[in-house]
Amino acid sequence: MTDNVFRTDVRAFLAESLTPEIKRAGELMTSVFADFDATMDWHKTLYAKGWVAPDWPQEHGGTGWTLSQRYIFQEECKLANAPALFAMGLQMLGPMLIRYGTAEQKAYYLPRMLSGEDVWCQGYSEPGAGSDLASLMTAAVRDGDDYIINGSKIWTSYAQHSNKIFCLVRTSKEGKPQAGISFILVDMDAKGLSVEPIVGLDGTVEQCQVYFDDVRVPAANLVGAENQGWDVAKSLLEFERGGHNFTIDHKKQMAKIDLQASTQLSADGGLWKDNPVFQAKLADVAVDALALEFTELRVKGAFVAGGNAGALSSLIKVMGTEIGQRFNELSVEMMAEHTFVKQLDALLPGFDGEAIGPSCGLTTMAEYINNRAATIYGGSAEIQRDIIAKRVLHL
């Protein structure tokens, strides 16, 4: 099948399967997470079609698509305003379980992940261990066939909606900090586990702190060997970084900016799109976005040739997030005082009232605020630059 035929098929499927409510949830995204219920509805639609995990090997439920087809699918979904599926299970834990999990773990967890029966969150960061993740202190102590876990995880996205959490825990204090870490799967309804929501700057809850107070977990839930969790986690961080296409996000941002620029007036009384200063500023960011698009294509070419992204994935994370933030700033400038209006109810896909201000500015301030976190999570911009300094420049 040629890529063009494939693209037509994907478009046809999206046109018939994206309900207005699901699409609305995609349009109203103000961060990497869309409305929970709408996203899970979309997850189930894709599952029924067999398209929920295109990146997985076919024997575990993948689609068997080429890299190019997978990219087309992602692009079409995003441009049609389909909500992004939650990455913690499908993008992060899934590939890692396929690589490191036991046969029993794969047989049990993978189908539940595909169907959406299990919703996963990621327990990595701790109040005292952020950029320096290896210093984590949440302890798992062996007790017969179980581990007993004590400690706390923070910045756990959508923990309030999840029924499972994968965690890095300390199982040894010997040797280097990385050498005493294990990777374990935990039921969120286990006794002693509690979740406290963290309200974000836009007034909504995406992050949580998760507390473990003598939480008993079967030792069979360990992924990889005891004290080998760091290697497992490192592979997962590669999935987290390599699995994201910033170009598609940027195209969606640019489409929004085009709409704003062709409907809103600047201070000189003309449309923003005709304002030469604005044109120059937009072009400046757009050229960087284009250069990043070709960089992403280069990296994909390397994947096809059997290589890997290496430290270029750090470059892509730094530039991808920083370019996205610059687009946010342009939108705020154009929407001006309209961005002040806080109307969280109008950001829910089921809202049927009348929103205040132009609809193209509804999400602008929340996107700008929330996207500041993009250069912090998943390895901060500073940590990524350190990686490039060490691995590429050998400094």
Added chain:
Amino acid sequence: MFIEYSEEQNMLRDSAERYLRDNYSFDSRQTAVKQASGFDADQWQTFAELGWLAMTFKEEFDGFGGGALETMILCEQFGKYLVLEPYLESVVLVGGLVEAGAQPTVKEQYLAGLIAGELQGAFGYLEEAGVADPTYVQTTAEASADGFVLNGKKTVVLNGPEADSFVISARTGAAEKGPSSGISLFFVSKDTPGLSLKNYKTYDGRSASELQLENVAVMSEALVGELNNGFAIATPVFSRAILAVCAEAVGAMDALLTATVDYTKQRKQFGQSISEFQVLRHRMVDMFMEIELTRSLLMATAWKLDNNAADAEQCVAALKAKVGKAGRYVSHNAVQLHGGIGTTDEFSVGHYFKRLAAIGVMFGSRDSHLSRYSTLSARLSS
């Protein structure tokens, strides 16, 4: 030009600093944010008792005769403590417009109530289709037998929900002599029939309204400033308002730098305080330099406004443009260096960031002030 503060000005700064430090904690501020009014009425009353609301009005209206320097001194402290109370809207904007151009009865009544802490105001000057341009005015005021009848809509009217009175811009004639000609200002009480409000909160924790005016009839005494030339008084009031929000920005940036320096010293990763990483140290030094450059522009602009200097307006444009850039740099990096906690509602850093984002937008973007700056510079040098 060398600014030397008078003894009174030093006292004003010290007393504002001391009062807010002792009585305006971040936690109590957050409690006030959650109230319907969006601020603490007791605080507003205390501001009145401390004389802050009277500070910049002429003595004939029972004010203390202060000027731009006093506005700057107070607003810088308001920025440092993220003060929510609507000083900008009630005193600088509506108070400034009323003092400059309202009829004697309106002047007496509003200013006395304002200074006593009993009345609040809001300035409705933006419209949805042209929010970047205050001269975009479609709201109309037609002359009637004994006054005017207003029709139209105003958007993002800050402090609208709490205001007892509004100043509203409306078109009374065509824009024959430039974009701001043909626009007049009117003083409208909240209870005037035909005026309706849709209230909401803003992202930076304040309140605002959409205003609808349907055959709102006012007496001819409601006119503020000249007919068809409301911008003659609005322009200097906007300049004072720009100075006020820029002073607030400097106070907010100071607070962010202090918080960031303290946090990076205390936060340990990789076995050391993260303040020891050179890349973060230099970032904080750059934040410091941005703040100090902005502060210099701020002080000079206040002084020039008070002394009617020829280049005062040029400095106002330079200041607002500089605050747009510095506010972003300082707030973005304060959040970045705090990491995750900088993005939470619980911690103050993110709230300073949101206030600076709003200030960056208010009264014209950085770009519009840069272009104003070049136009004014060309005019001065020719």
